[in-house]
Amino acid sequence: MNWIILNDHNQLQQLVEASHHKPQVIFKHSTRCSISIMAKNRLERVTFPDQIQFHYLDLLQHREISNKIAEQFGVYHQSPQVLLIKNGECFYEETHSAISMDEIVEQAM
Numbered sequence: 001m002n003w004i005i006l007n008d009h010n011q012l013q014q015l016v017e018a019s020h021h022k023p024q025v026i027f028k029h030s031t032r033c034s035i036s037i038m039a040k041n042r043l044e045r046v047t048f049p050d051q052i053q054f055h056y057l058d059l060l061q062h063r064e065i066s067n068k069i070a071e072q073f074g075v076y077h078q079s080p081q082v083l084l085i086k087n088g089e090c091f092y093e094e095t096h097s098a099i100s101m102d103e104i105v106e107q108a109m
Contacts, residue, residue, distance in 0.1 A: 002048060003027075003056035012068060015055060019085040023052045023108040027099075028066055028081040030059045036080035039099040046101045052108050084108055 006012070006026065015024050027043065030036045048054055059066050059079050070077040073090035082099050084092035084107050092107040094100075 003054055006055040006057040006065060007062055009065060009068060011055075012065065012072070015053075015085060016072075016088050018053065019089075020087055023091075024085040025052055025054045025104060025108075026057060026069060026081075026083045026085065027054065028057045028059055028069070028077075028079055028083075030079040032060065033079055035096055039080040039082075039096065043099065043101055049105055049108075052105070 004011075006015070015026070018024055027040065029040055043054075057065060057069075066077055069075070069083065073083060073085070073093075075081075075083060075090055075093050078095040080099060081093065081095045082104060083090050084104060086108070092104070094103065
């Protein structure tokens, strides 16, 4: 599992720019939430596809980045939450137990 840790506002702009070349996934995770832990474990049990970059955001440490994400992409903040960014836009968003690697990959392609 090769998460790219998202812990700086500047990384968000870099992620948006990279999304024009490769789909980017943001996984917003609360380390205190059992549903979030379950969703993260489900994602980590499968191989991450090379054609997508996966970013991990710890909501408890970086809530301000989560707020910026919600504002920038026009999505309501939830936890856990997955956002698929393609060509600078949030192309797909899912939350809680509906988070699935198969669906992420299908939406990314």
